Amino acid sequence: MKPADHKFYLASKSPRRRELLRQIGVEFELLMLREASPRGPDVTEAVLPGEKPEDYVVRVTREKAEVASKVMLMRRLTPRPVLTADTTVVVDGRILGKPANEDEAMDMLRALSGRTHQVLTAATLQRDEQSWHFLQVSEVRLATLSEKTMRAYCASGEPYDKAGGYGIQGMAATFIEHIAGSYTGIMGLPLHETAQLLQQAGIPVL
Template sequence: MKPPDHKIYLASKSPRRRELLRQIGVEFELLLLRDQGPRGPEVSEDVHPNEPPHEYVARVTREKAEAASKAMVWRRLPMRTVLTADTTVVIDGRILGKPADPPEAVAMMRALSGRTHQVLTSVVVSRDEQVWQTTQRSDVTFATLSDAAIQAYCATPEPYDKAGGYGIQGMAAVFIANIGGSHSGIMGLPLHETAQLLMQAGIPIL
């Protein structure tokens, strides 16, 4: 067991980010932000007008970090290092969010079919008044997909909680012909870059 002050807060609902942190031996507790309800989300993920994807994903991640730090104080939690992250899928400079329904998921898969797109994951590690941040880019090439394959995939639950409508760790892995960059970054947390930030914040890795 690591000393208690080496445990961090993970401000993310993503089960994939939890798995990835466990993979590198980081101990964490969840610090979940409100994403719905009468008062709305604590952090809006709306894109600002003319906001480039790289700036968008970095801004949202910083805002999540700021909200998590405030929540830690409001909830009177033990003060710890906080990790937040956000992942965005981009094609032709256009951000693809989480599809709301099967027609939108099908449209996304058709847009990605036979093309190379980008996956941007920004990570923030914050402690006290200090903030460390990096944004990692991976290039992902899809094979050309038949309409039958697209329809079958979009009939499963998998596309609907993931940016871009797919998850590399799921069934969509069979669509991916090539990746350049970080496999874990495409999953939602680039481990090399995340480990570097955590070590800068004084969290030991290995």
């Protein structure tokens, strides 16, 4: 067991990121940011005009880390490093976020069907005034999907909390013809790069 001063906060609601961090045996606590309130979300994830996908995903993680560090101080929590991450799916330069409904999910799946797309995952670790970050890019090719298959997948409920409208670790694994890059990065947190990030900040992994 690692000493308490090697813990960090994970500012993410993603159960997949928690699962991946537990897989490598690091200790963390959750620090949840607001997504909806009378004052609005703590961090908006709107794409800026003309913003490139790789710049977008890095910017969002940095903003989340800055806000989460301030929230930690406001809540008078034990001071610790804060880890944030964000994943986006890109096809033909178009950023695909999380679909809000079946129509959006179907639109995304049609755009990805029979195509190769990119999955970009960025992470930032902030400790006091220091921060470290990375951007990891993977490529994924989906098989050609029938309308029936896509409708059935949407009916499962799986697409709606996932960038691009699918999750490689779920039923959509049957759609994947080829990947190049990081499987855990496509899930939402590339473990090789994350371990290096933690070690840069003095948090031991092994």
